Amino acid sequence: MCLAIPGQIHSVSGDDPLTRLGKVSFGGIVKEINLAFVPEANVGDFVLVHVGFAISRIDEAEARRTFEYLKQAGEAEELQADDS
Amino acid sequence: MKYLDEFRDQAAIEACAKAIRAVVRQPWTIMEVCGGQTHSIVKHGLDRLLPESVTLVHGPGCPVCVTPVGIIDKALDLAARKDVIFCSFGDMLRVPGTRGDLFSVKAGGGDVRMVYSPMDALALAKRQPEKEIVFFAVGFETTAPANAMAAYQARQQNVRNFSLLVSHVLVPPAMEAILSAPKNRVQGFLAPGHVCAIVGYAEYEELARRFRVPIVVTGFEPVDILQGILLCLTQLEESRSVVENQYTRFVRRDGNETALRLLREVFTVVPRKWRGVGEISASGLALSDAFADFDAEKRFGLSPNSADESTECISGEILQGLKKPPDCPAFGSRCTPDQPLGATMVSSEGACAAYFRYRRFQQQRADA
Amino acid sequence: MTTPDVPFGSCPLPHSNASSIMLGHGGGGTLTQSLIETVFLPAFANSALSARHDSAVLEVNGQRLAFTTDSYVVRPLFFPGGDIGKLAVTGTINDLAMAGARPLYLSAGFIIEEGFAKSDLAKIVASMQAAATEAGVQIVTGDTKVVDKGKGDGVFINTAGIGVIETPLTIAPGSARAGDAIILSGDIGRHGIAIMAVREGLEFESTIESDCASLHAPVAALLRAGVDVHCLRDLTRGGLASALNEIAQAAAVGVEITEREIPVDTQVRGACEILGLDPLYVANEGRFVAFVAAGDAERAVKILRGEPVSFDARMIGQTVTGTAQVVLRTAIGGNRVVDMLSGEQLPRIC
Numbered sequence: 001m002c003l004a005i006p007g008q009i010h011s012v013s014g015d016d017p018l019t020r021l022g023k024v025s026f027g028g029i030v031k032e033i034n035l036a037f038v039p040e041a042n043v044g045d046f047v048l049v050h051v052g053f054a055i056s057r058i059d060e061a062e063a064r065r066t067f068e069y070l071k072q073a074g075e076a077e078e079l080q081a082d083d084s
Numbered sequence: 085m086k087y088l089d090e091f092r093d094q095a096a097i098e099a100c101a102k103a104i105r106a107v108v109r110q111p112w113t114i115m116e117v118c119g120g121q122t123h124s125i126v127k128h129g130l131d132r133l134l135p136e137s138v139t140l141v142h143g144p145g146c147p148v149c150v151t152p153v154g155i156i157d158k159a160l161d162l163a164a165r166k167d168v169i170f171c172s173f174g175d176m177l178r179v180p181g182t183r184g185d186l187f188s189v190k191a192g193g194g195d196v197r198m199v200y201s202p203m204d205a206l207a208l209a210k211r212q213p214e215k216e217i218v219f220f221a222v223g224f225e226t227t228a229p230a231n232a233m234a235a236y237q238a239r240q241q242n243v244r245n246f247s248l249l250v251s252h253v254l255v256p257p258a259m260e261a262i263l264s265a266p267k268n269r270v271q272g273f274l275a276p277g278h279v280c281a282i283v284g285y286a287e288y289e290e291l292a293r294r295f296r297v298p299i300v301v302t303g304f305e306p307v308d309i310l311q312g313i314l315l316c317l318t319q320l321e322e323s324r325s326v327v328e329n330q331y332t333r334f335v336r337r338d339g340n341e342t343a344l345r346l347l348r349e350v351f352t353v354v355p356r357k358w359r360g361v362g363e364i365s366a367s368g369l370a371l372s373d374a375f376a377d378f379d380a381e382k383r384f385g386l387s388p389n390s391a392d393e394s395t396e397c398i399s400g401e402i403l404q405g406l407k408k409p410p411d412c413p414a415f416g417s418r419c420t421p422d423q424p425l426g427a428t429m430v431s432s433e434g435a436c437a438a439y440f441r442y443r444r445f446q447q448q449r450a451d452a
Numbered sequence: 453m454t455t456p457d458v459p460f461g462s463c464p465l466p467h468s469n470a471s472s473i474m475l476g477h478g479g480g481g482t483l484t485q486s487l488i489e490t491v492f493l494p495a496f497a498n499s500a501l502s503a504r505h506d507s508a509v510l511e512v513n514g515q516r517l518a519f520t521t522d523s524y525v526v527r528p529l530f531f532p533g534g535d536i537g538k539l540a541v542t543g544t545i546n547d548l549a550m551a552g553a554r555p556l557y558l559s560a561g562f563i564i565e566e567g568f569a570k571s572d573l574a575k576i577v578a579s580m581q582a583a584a585t586e587a588g589v590q591i592v593t594g595d596t597k598v599v600d601k602g603k604g605d606g607v608f609i610n611t612a613g614i615g616v617i618e619t620p621l622t623i624a625p626g627s628a629r630a631g632d633a634i635i636l637s638g639d640i641g642r643h644g645i646a647i648m649a650v651r652e653g654l655e656f657e658s659t660i661e662s663d664c665a666s667l668h669a670p671v672a673a674l675l676r677a678g679v680d681v682h683c684l685r686d687l688t689r690g691g692l693a694s695a696l697n698e699i700a701q702a703a704a705v706g707v708e709i710t711e712r713e714i715p716v717d718t719q720v721r722g723a724c725e726i727l728g729l730d731p732l733y734v735a736n737e738g739r740f741v742a743f744v745a746a747g748d749a750e751r752a753v754k755i756l757r758g759e760p761v762s763f764d765a766r767m768i769g770q771t772v773t774g775t776a777q778v779v780l781r782t783a784i785g786g787n788r789v790v791d792m793l794s795g796e797q798l799p800r801i802c
Contacts, residue, residue: 002120002224002276002279002802003726003800003802004226004278004281004304005088006085006086006087008086018240026722027085027721027725028658028722029656029660029719029723029726030657030658034201034233036233036342036346037342037346038342039342046086050226050227050230050278051200051227051230051801052203052204053201053230053233055229055278055281056334056335058087058333059333062333063087065332066307066311066330067090067096069311070307070311085722085725092783092784094783094785119802120802127782127788129782129784129786129787130786132786146802173799173800173801173802174728174799174800175801177798187474187475188472188474190475191472191473191474191475192472197653198653198654199653199654200727200799208653223802227801440791
């Protein structure tokens with residue numbers, strides 16, 4: 001159900017939105033991926049890829065926010081530990 | 085790899101684990117729905133970072149596990165035909181039907197091919213017009229749009245020798261069945277993040293409200309899962325029961341509009357049998373009338389009735405979270421990944437296989 | 453363990469490996485092992501065979517020899533970084549090297565399908581000669597058969613190899629013992645991924661080449677330096693996980709390895725991520741593990757790093773007393789058992 005991995009779009013081809021393809025890089029290996037479900041995605045964007053299709057484009061701000069939250073949680077823990 | 089490595093960061097994992105320990109005051113039982121989440125939890129040993137009072141139950145989020153024996157038998161039937169090239173994801177090749185699996189059909193001369201994407205099967209159909217190409221379209225809502233696209237393009241490009249054997253299942257009805265079961269112990273859910281990337285999570289709000297359970301849309305990396313657990317436990321401790329989104333970098337409430345539009349056109353909601361659980365209404369997808377030509381069952385005249393489920397294997401109870409693999413008397417002895425009795429042991433995502441591979445170490449340590 | 457409520461009846465499924473061979477039997481995992489244990493070993497029973505090492509170690513007139521055989525059925529025949537010919541030569545040389553032998557002579561038998569292009573055959577043979585010359589061995593005898601079109605898949609190559617053991621050490625799985633250091637000669641997964649990149653249904657673009665290579669030089673370097681080598685095993689199909697499991701079982705020791713120490717190239721990793729593969733089980737053709745006395749570990753790593761094919765050698769773990777299984781300490785600090793697979797590892801979507 002759920003093996004989907006983020007990759008970066010290196011190039012895009014095709015005019016028909018349904019058959020728009022992109023060369024997506026995953027740690028350096030490149031696979032041609034169908035971009036029909038991410039019409040807003042372009043070269044440079046990171047997309048989530050499942051069975052040869054991009055199913056979502058990353059929201060970079062949210063990715064950062066998730067991480068910030070964790071860092072803060074970690075720091076809060078340390079502060080608490082210092083206080084006790 | 086960007087957007088992957090950060091969510092496997094050790095410091096972040098420890099911070100989450102700490103925060104979880106700080107928030108928990110009483111015992112709770114949480115279910116992670118998706119097989120991919122189970123895999124991650126067991127592979128990284130995440131549940132051992134949790135306090136004793138938190139129980140994680142593995143849900144029915146593995147299409148391999150829940151695909152009924154009847155459909156596997158149909159797949160075996162089609163794959164054995166001389167004029168058919170049967171294409172499938174790797175996951176399905178070892179799932180046992182009544183008379184063997186797709187690998188044994190291959191050994192018997194059937195043309196069975198593994199593909200990464202349904203589009204590979206469509207491409208094959210175009211290259212080999214003299215054969216009938218059948219694609220085994222299984223999966224949850226994550227995979228359905230890809231399969232829908234294959235059917236859509238087949239019709240658009242008039243590819244006559246291509247069809248799908250469909251056995252799609254939907255998550256919310258499964259969760260509802262679990263929550264409605266009299267013996268249900270699950271108090272909170274980690275909803276499958278990639279399914280929600282497609283369908284969004286508005287649908288889960290009604291479930292959360294009706295059954296008063298927190299549901300957290302969760303990703304798959306260690307940090308995601310721990311954070312999802314943290315959010316779920318926080319709600320439980322505060323007696324809240326709403327839908328929250330942990331996987332905000334990829335999931336929006338309304339899901340993926342383009343994918344949903346295609347799904348609505350190509351598929352229609354139907355009742356489906358779940359292996360080990362039985363029929364759940366409105367829990368599956370089948371090809372819509374407009375795409376009936378691409379339905380392999382119709383094309384090859386397969387009988388709509390399918391084999392009765394055997395009740396010996398307790399996969400069903402494991403899938404519903406009522407039992408854990410070690411509760412099964414055959415686990416690890418008569419039923420192993422080499423000789424699986426049911427799909428939860430065949431599938432590398434199946435709760436039993438995951439347990440077998442990763443848990444025996446703990447068991448041995450505990451027994452010693 | 454609690455007793456379940458539902459009664460457990462007899463198995464409703466006839467098991468599929470009952471009467472015929474399946475592809476999984478060639479995967480290098482437990483199915484292969486069981487085939488060897490139940491069909492071949494009982495029929496051919498002798499002590500050299502039961503040592504279960506890559507090569508048989510024989511003694512003739514006081515001189516120890518290593519003798520091995522292999523068959524090559526790889527598809528596609530030509531892949532990034534090599535071809536079936538190069539593989540046939542390096543693979544055979546490696547089996548000999550893993551017994552601590554200096555490889556000397558090879559045989560090569562060809563089973564060729566009617567219609568196979570002569571130019572392809574010429575390329576393959578040229579590869580074999582190049583690999584042999586590089587390793588200082590000679591292909592001294594061979595055989596050719598042609599089978600009907602449709603019965604052969606291009607070409608199959610069978611080899612045998614003979615080498616001379618010039619070290620007093622007994623390098624074999626049975627010599628590995630608790631407390632040994634485990635050294636890996638380089639990064640894992642290249643061969644399997646290189647093949648997959650060109651396999652129908654799984655294609656992708658990458659610069660990954662097979663790591664297909666002869667390993668006689670690093671082994672000879674270790675032996676020349678007098679390193680206390682207990683066991684050597686080259687990684688092939690089934691990957692690092694299978695090799696370690698086999699040694700653990702043969703030596704009846706536990707194996708503990710650390711994920712952080714196991715190098716995996718970024719592209720190999722990327723391919724594994726999207727296909728859902730675990731690099732530990734992906735095939736290699738130019739890597740080996742060495743079980744050496746703990747005190748010699750640092751020296752051994754240094755020596756290996758001085759050889760081109762093992763420039764990235766690392767110490768990845770150690771053997772311990774206890775259950776004969778492989779335990780991995782994960783990058784995030786957890787532990788998990790790394791089991792032997794039954795058949796080959798399959799890409800997954802779930």
